[in-house]
Amino acid sequence: MTDTLLSVKNLTLNIPTGSGTLKAVRGIDFDLKRGETLSIVGESGSGKSLTSLAVMGLLGKSIKRQADEMRFDDIDLQKANRRVMRDLRGNRIAMIFQEPMTSLNPAYTIGDQLTETLLLHRKVSKAAARARAVELLEKVGITAAESRLSQYPHQLSGGLRQRVMIALALMCEPDLLIADEPTTALDVTIQAQILRLLVDLTREMNMAMILITHDLGVVARVADKVAVMYAGELVETGPASEVFAAPSHPYTRGLLRCIPQPGKTERGAPLGTIPGIVPSLIGDVSGCVFRTRCAHARPECREAIPLRGDASHEFKCVHPDGALSEEGEVA
Amino acid sequence: MLPFILKRLGLALLVALTVSFISFSLLFLSGDPAAALAGETASGEDVEAIRRLYGFDRPMLVQYGEWLFSAVQGDFGESYYFKLPVASLIAERLQVTMLLGVCGILFALLTAVPLGVAAAIRPNSLIDRVALFLSVAGQAMPSFWFGLILIVVFAIQLGWLPPSGAATWRHFIMPTIVLGYYAMPAIMRLTRAGMLDVLNSDFIRTARAKGAGEGRVLFKHALRNAIIPVVSLAAVQMGFMLGGSIVVESVFALHGAGFLAWESIARNDLPTVQALILVFSMFYIVFTFLADVLNAWLDPRMRSS
Amino acid sequence: MTDSTDPLYQEIQGPSPRQMLKLRAFGHKGLLFGMGVVGLLVLIAILAPVLAPHDPYAQSLMNRMVPPVFMGGTWEHPLGTDHLGRDYLSRLIYGARVSLLIGAVAALISGVIGTAMGVAAGYFGGKVDAVVTFLINVRLAMPVVLVALAVVAILGGSLTVVVCVLGLLLWDRFAVVMRASTLQVSRRDYVAAAQVIGASTPRILLTEIMPNIFNNLIVVITLEMAHAILLEAALSFLGLGVQPPTPSWGLMVSEGKNMMLFEPWLVLIPGAVLFVLVLAINLMGDGLRDVTAPEGRS
Numbered sequence: 001m002t003d004t005l006l007s008v009k010n011l012t013l014n015i016p017t018g019s020g021t022l023k024a025v026r027g028i029d030f031d032l033k034r035g036e037t038l039s040i041v042g043e044s045g046s047g048k049s050l051t052s053l054a055v056m057g058l059l060g061k062s063i064k065r066q067a068d069e070m071r072f073d074d075i076d077l078q079k080a081n082r083r084v085m086r087d088l089r090g091n092r093i094a095m096i097f098q099e100p101m102t103s104l105n106p107a108y109t110i111g112d113q114l115t116e117t118l119l120l121h122r123k124v125s126k127a128a129a130r131a132r133a134v135e136l137l138e139k140v141g142i143t144a145a146e147s148r149l150s151q152y153p154h155q156l157s158g159g160l161r162q163r164v165m166i167a168l169a170l171m172c173e174p175d176l177l178i179a180d181e182p183t184t185a186l187d188v189t190i191q192a193q194i195l196r197l198l199v200d201l202t203r204e205m206n207m208a209m210i211l212i213t214h215d216l217g218v219v220a221r222v223a224d225k226v227a228v229m230y231a232g233e234l235v236e237t238g239p240a241s242e243v244f245a246a247p248s249h250p251y252t253r254g255l256l257r258c259i260p261q262p263g264k265t266e267r268g269a270p271l272g273t274i275p276g277i278v279p280s281l282i283g284d285v286s287g288c289v290f291r292t293r294c295a296h297a298r299p300e301c302r303e304a305i306p307l308r309g310d311a312s313h314e315f316k317c318v319h320p321d322g323a324l325s326e327e328g329e330v331a
Numbered sequence: 332m333l334p335f336i337l338k339r340l341g342l343a344l345l346v347a348l349t350v351s352f353i354s355f356s357l358l359f360l361s362g363d364p365a366a367a368l369a370g371e372t373a374s375g376e377d378v379e380a381i382r383r384l385y386g387f388d389r390p391m392l393v394q395y396g397e398w399l400f401s402a403v404q405g406d407f408g409e410s411y412y413f414k415l416p417v418a419s420l421i422a423e424r425l426q427v428t429m430l431l432g433v434c435g436i437l438f439a440l441l442t443a444v445p446l447g448v449a450a451a452i453r454p455n456s457l458i459d460r461v462a463l464f465l466s467v468a469g470q471a472m473p474s475f476w477f478g479l480i481l482i483v484v485f486a487i488q489l490g491w492l493p494p495s496g497a498a499t500w501r502h503f504i505m506p507t508i509v510l511g512y513y514a515m516p517a518i519m520r521l522t523r524a525g526m527l528d529v530l531n532s533d534f535i536r537t538a539r540a541k542g543a544g545e546g547r548v549l550f551k552h553a554l555r556n557a558i559i560p561v562v563s564l565a566a567v568q569m570g571f572m573l574g575g576s577i578v579v580e581s582v583f584a585l586h587g588a589g590f591l592a593w594e595s596i597a598r599n600d601l602p603t604v605q606a607l608i609l610v611f612s613m614f615y616i617v618f619t620f621l622a623d624v625l626n627a628w629l630d631p632r633m634r635s636s
Numbered sequence: 637m638t639d640s641t642d643p644l645y646q647e648i649q650g651p652s653p654r655q656m657l658k659l660r661a662f663g664h665k666g667l668l669f670g671m672g673v674v675g676l677l678v679l680i681a682i683l684a685p686v687l688a689p690h691d692p693y694a695q696s697l698m699n700r701m702v703p704p705v706f707m708g709g710t711w712e713h714p715l716g717t718d719h720l721g722r723d724y725l726s727r728l729i730y731g732a733r734v735s736l737l738i739g740a741v742a743a744l745i746s747g748v749i750g751t752a753m754g755v756a757a758g759y760f761g762g763k764v765d766a767v768v769t770f771l772i773n774v775r776l777a778m779p780v781v782l783v784a785l786a787v788v789a790i791l792g793g794s795l796t797v798v799v800c801v802l803g804l805l806l807w808d809r810f811a812v813v814m815r816a817s818t819l820q821v822s823r824r825d826y827v828a829a830a831q832v833i834g835a836s837t838p839r840i841l842l843t844e845i846m847p848n849i850f851n852n853l854i855v856v857i858t859l860e861m862a863h864a865i866l867l868e869a870a871l872s873f874l875g876l877g878v879q880p881p882t883p884s885w886g887l888m889v890s891e892g893k894n895m896m897l898f899e900p901w902l903v904l905i906p907g908a909v910l911f912v913l914v915l916a917i918n919l920m921g922d923g924l925r926d927v928t929a930p931e932g933r934s
Contacts, residue, residue, distance in 0.1 A: 058539055090542035097540075102533040106632060107555045117541045152631040168541070342773070349774045357783075360790050467666075467922070471915035473866055475873045476889055476907030483900045567776075574779025578870050592782055593874060596789045604786050611779040619777075 005175055005208050006055065007031040009069040013050055013232075016062060020282040024050055024063075025232045032225075034175065035206045037199075039219040039240070041255065042229035045278055048212045049098075051229075052178045055210075056095055057085040073175070091121040094169035098181040100161035104153035110164055111149030117171040136167040140197060159190035166197065173205060180212045195222060217259050220244055228252045231278050231289040238313030248308070248315040251290045288316065332634055336624055343620045347613060351402065354608040355395050358601050363387075398605075407606035412598045417606045420591065425610070427497050427587035428576050431506055436569045438511030439518055444561065447522025448554065451530060462523065466516035474575070478509045478582035495584035506583045513575060514568035521564050525557035532556075559629050566622030570615030660927045667923025673916035681732040688726035689714070692883050696721035701899055715905055718888070719895060724902075727883040728909055734884045735865045735913060738799050742864035743857050745803025750810020751853060757811070758818025759837075759845060768811060775808045784867065785876045793879045798871060802864045809863075813856050817849035824848075851928040858921030862914045869910055885910045 013025035025047040032038050040048045053059050055070070057077065070077040072093065075084065089095075097103045104113060114136070115129035124132075130149060137145035140163040153161060162182060169177055179198060183191035199222045202209045213219060219226055219240060226243045228236040228251065236249040247253045254274040276293035279285075288294070291301035298318055305316045365382035366373070373381075382388050386397075401408070407417035450459040485505065486494035496502050529535065530553055538552040576589035584590070588607060595603035627633040661667060680687060696717070703709040704716040704724070715724040757768035784801050791797050821827065822845060830840045869886030871877030878884040880891070885906040892902025 056540060058536065086542045086544060088542070089540055095540040097533060097537065099533050103537045105534040105538065105552055105556070107630075109631075116543070120542055154632045165537075168537075342770075345770070346773045346777050349770075350777050353774070353778065354783075357786055357790065360787060467915065467918060471862070471866075471911055471918050473869050473873075473886070473889075473907060473910055473914070475870055475886075476903070476910065479889065479893060479896060479903050479907070483896060483903070487897060487900075570777075571779075574782055577779075577781050577785070578874065581874060593785070596782075596785050596876065599789065604782075608779060608782055608786065611782060612777040615777045615779070 003033055004031050004071075005034045005036075005073060006210075007069060007071045008051075008055070009067060011051065011054060011065070011067040011070065013047070013054060013059070014064040014066075016064070017282065023232060023281045023285050025054070026285065028229075028234050030225075030227050030234070030237065032176070032208050032210065034208055035202070036224045037202060037209045037211060037222055038225045038227060039211045039213060039223035040227045040229055041213060041216060041219055043214055043278070045231075046229040047232040048214075048229055049180050052095070052180055052210060052212055055178065056089060056093060058089075087121070090117045090169075090174075091172045092174050093176045093178065094172070094174040095178045095180065096162070096165050096169050096182045098184050100158050100165055100185060103165055104161055106153055109150050109152055110156070114149070114164070114168055114171060117168060121172050132171065133167070136170055137164070139170075139201070140164075140167045141193075142167075158186055159194070162186060162190075162194055163197070166194070166201070170201065170205070173207075175208060177202065177207050177209045178212070179209060181214070182211075183218070184213075184215075198222070215259075216255055228255070232281055232285075233289055233316070235290065235317075236313075236315040238309070238315075242313045246313075248313070249290075249317050250294050250296055252315070288318065332627055335627055335633070339620060339623050343616050347616050350612040350616075351399055351609055352395060354605045354612070355398055356391070357605060357608070359391060402606070402609065407609075408602040410595070410600055410603045412595065412600040412603070417603050420603065421588055421606060421610055424586060424588040424591045427585055428573060428580070428589055431503065431510060431576055431579070431585065431587060432569060432573045434503055434507040435510035435572050436514060436565060438507050439514040439568065440565060442511070443515045443518035444522050444558075447519040448526055448549070450519075450523045451526030451557075452549065454527065459523075462519055466519050469512050469516040472512070474509050474513055475578050475582050477512065478505065478579060481505045481509065482582075497585045497587070502583075502585070506579050506585055509582070510572055510576060510579045514565075514572055517568060518561060518564055522557060522561055525560060526553060529553045529557045559626060562629065563619070563622040563626050566618040566625075567615075570611075570618045573614050574611045657927060661923075664923045664927055666919040667927060670916045670918070670920030670923055673912060674920055677732050677913055677916070678736060680729055681736050684729045684733055688723075688729045690723035690726045692722060692726040692730040693881055694722060701895065701902070703899070704901055704905070707901060716901065718891060718902065722881075724888075724905065727888060728885070728906060731883040731885045731888065731906065731909075732913075734795070734878060734882060735868065735910070738795070738802065738868045738878075739861040739865040739917070741799045742802035742806060742868075743861040745800070746805070746807040746860060746864075747810050747853070747857055749804070750807030750856075751814045753807065754811040754814025754816075755818045755841060755845060755849070758815040759822050759841060761819075765815070768815065772808055772811050775805075778805075780805055780867065781870060784871055785874060788871060788876045793871075793876055795878055795882065798868055798877050802867055806860050806864055806867075809860055810853075810856050813852055814849060817852045818845055821845055821848045851924070855921050855925045855928075858917050858924065862917040862921070865910070865917070866914055 008031065009029050011025060011028040012023070015022040015024050028047075028051060030038060030040075040051065042048050050059065050063070054065055055072075055077070057080070059065060065078075067078060072088065075088070077085075080088070104110075111130060111133060114133035115126065118124055118129040118132055119126070133149060134145045137148055142148055142160060142163055148156075148164075153164075156164065162185075166182075177198075182198065183194050186194060195218060198209065198211070201207065211218070211223060223240040226236075226238060226240045227234050228243070228249065230251050236243060236247070236252045243252065244256070247256055251274070258273065274293055279289060279292050281289075286304070287302040288297075288305045291297040294301070296319060300318045303318075305318060307314055307316055308320060309315050363378075365378050365385065365387045386394060398408070405418050407421070409415065410417050410420055413420055446458075446462040446465070450456075450462040453459060482494045482505065485492045492504055493499075493502050530549075535548060535552055538548045543552070573589075576587060577592050578589070579585070580587045580589035581593050588610070592604065592607045594600075595607070690713075697720070699713070699717050699721040700719055702713050702717045702721075705711055705714050707716070709716050713723050713725070715728065717723055718727065753768045753771065757765040784798075784805055787801050788797055791801075827840060827844050830844050835843075868877055868884065869889070872884045872886035873890045875890060878887055880887060888906035889903050889910075892899070892906070896903050
């Protein structure tokens with residue numbers, strides 16, 4: 001048993017469109033140890049969700065996936081056939097989605113949907129599967145778990161449905177849980193509860209987690225490692241504590257300024273914004289993709305960008321130390 | 332769900348009542364039903380005699396009330412032409428039409444649903460194009476012409492099937508295809524659109540993320556949701572088909588209720604025509620009512636409310 | 637810092653909505669085929685007196701059932717003659733007039749009735765909506781062919797009667813679609829804005845609602861036109877539609893039916909022409925829907 005659970009090297013995703021190939025994800029590397037939480041951060045359309053779907057093997061047929069390496073435990077995901085992938089999904093890699101309202105099948109009861117996962121992957125009786133479902137519903141904090149089994153999704157609130165989705169993901173005790181913006185669609189008060197629950201559960205079950213989010217506040221509290229994504233590339237990766245203490249890429253710094261920090265952000269002072277919009281990724285994409293919105297952009301930004309930093313904390317920028325003055329960055 | 336059923340039942344009864352009034356008033360469309368019944372050569376005295384005999388001299392609403400009162404009890408009066416009780420005449424002929432209708436809708440469902448599903452799985456593929464072509468051609472095909480072509484090819488040229496009549500199950504093959512083909516395009520399009528819609532939904536992604544196989548994803552998770560509206564459509568189409576059986580039955584000389592309708596219209600046999608319009612409407616009303624109830628039962632969101 | 641030569645700054649210039657519509661229309665084979673065939677048949681119907689080689693009513697008992705030229709006939713009667721010796725091609729050409737006229741007028745009558753009902757139901761809602769929905773239910777419950785046959789039989793078969801009966805029977809789809817479209821449009825902000833500034837109801841209906849449901853209306857008109865043409869043919873085939881000697885394609889199939897055993901072309905030719913016309917109108921309608929609402933079919 002190796003220490004590294006998931007390893008992705010140079011992952012590229014191309015989507016053919018009517019007006020050219022959309023280079024949605026370009027040259028992404030990351031790895032994850034057992035029990036570790038990696039947070040992928042970035043704004044909408046940066047390719048976070050596509051990356052996670054690529055790991056699950058659930059990309060649409062039209063999307064072309066290339067990578068130097070994609071390994072889960074000792075399984076080569078690129079060579080895995082449909083059978084092998086099916087055995088992994090829901091069993092060793094589970095996923096929670098953003099939209100709890102629509103992620104459960106309206107035609108079946110909660111119990112049917114929970115037990116289905118276990119019955120697909122384990123040789124257990126229906127009664128045992130129901131017992132497991134009740135156990136997990138209780139674990140995710142749902143009261144009267146027994147009676148919930150015969151309810152339909154439309155009878156539950158959004159927060160409850162997301163709890164059901166979490167229970168569903170945990171049915172087979174997966175090694176890796178991918179949570180794609182699990183709290184975005186929920187009320188703020190519920191968001192914190194769900195996040196707390198996820199963190200507790202990963203610790204308790206020694207489960208690795210990829211948490212995809214655009215909310216840096218979430219990352220700071222739960223992640224061991226952070227990968228910041230912008231327009232299909234990783235611009236900065238490193239241990240969460242280091243990235244937050246010393247953000248090196250101008251985009252990461254921009255993102256950090258967009259959230260208020262207690263004690264640091266002055267009352268009434270404007271929060272940061274990052275001007276401009278994400279560039280089109282159709283056609284020739286080279287150099288630093290952030291240069292169109294960056295306050296420190298130079299002509300060299302159009303050339304190949306060097307990878308800087310040490311092995312644990314890396315970033316891509318022409319400016320060597322990254323620690324530029326913040327003047328001019330606040331818009 | 333009970334309040335829903337009661338409300339729906341009330342609507343069905345109201346629609347039935349309105350239809351009964353409309354089909355009854357057809358009698359008065361010609362102006363003077365007695366004169367129409369007596370024929371052009373009848374003398375004034377004959378017309379008067381008929382008027383009194385059939386009670387046409389009383390107010391229309393009174394006549395309608397009486398007609399409806401007996402109709403509810405299963406008495407539609409006597410056929411002018413056959414000189415038999417209309418109710419027994421229709422009951423006898425209805426068997427053939429019902430058999431044809433059931434075969435037709437089964438044929439339509441068994442061809443349209445698999446085609447629609449296959450087309451939705453691979454949009455713009457060959458099978459999708461074939462399905463689209465069949466549905467577009469089906470909508471444009473005059474059913475009487477389609478029936479005649481089948482007769483020319485399979486009965487006359489190849490001699491495989493009998494051209495007309497209702498004696499054996501082989502007599503029903505061509506009428507079933509013609510009648511079923513009429514309902515196929517709409518069912519196929521709805522199945523395809525529903526499946527496409529459902530296959531793009533989040534819960535299908537959840538099912539795949541669970542590790543469910545493609546077959547399970549398609550049939551257990553997707554089709555179960557996509558089929559709900561198809562059930563209502565099939566009921567509506569079944570109602571339309573029975574009404575449309577008049578054309579098919581006349582092409583294949585199947586002596587069902589549709590053929591009876593054609594005969595009685597051609598012979599000005601108004602009591603029979605009125606009763607048939609009411610009977611065909613009632614079938615539609617009952618089918619759509621049952622479909623709505625079945626629909627509500629199939630959809631958990633409606634079942635529990 | 638802005639560098640206009642930087643490729644990342646280049647915005648992708650898409651075509652304008654109007655250009656997109658044009659592009660989609662010209663890229664849509666079904667729409668092009670449908671419009672082409674319908675256009676051609678309309679032209680043929682208009683120019684019937686010029687194009688028809690013979691008088692469609694002229695009987696010639698010496699030349700009965702002459703086969704078409706591709707079955708050993710002569711160019712004197714390219715598509716042969718019927719059981720009364722009338723030139724088949726000429727009758728087909730004049731038959732286009734009957735079909736198109738009935739389709740267009742019936743669709744117009746039912747369109748006016750159905751649109752008025754649907755728009756009223758969708759815009760006013762409440763009791764108006766309940767009544768219209770009820771009427772739609774009643775209408776759908778009545779067997780169209782049967783009722784149309786009965787009415788035509790009572791009133792006597794003629795072009796006018798058939799057109800009126802079909803027009804009065806086929807408004808259901810207009811009402812259903814226009815009701816749904818109006819409901820959708822009247823929830824939009826610009827309708828609320830018009831109400832707020834005190835625009836009158838007729839004004840809102842005409843200037844805010846109608847232009848925005850017009851696309852759907854056009855689609856339904858084409859589909860109902862095809863429906864009316866098919867129904868007329870069926871009624872005429874059953875002998876209770878357009879009466880002889882008027883050249884109606886449905887009637888021609890009916891007249892050819894008895895000779896079907898020996899002369900199948902008498903049935904095949906008018907039926908095929910009818911099929912092509914209805915197919916073309918349907919393709920046109922489907923095409924218009926695809927072009928104006930591209931999300932309709934993926």
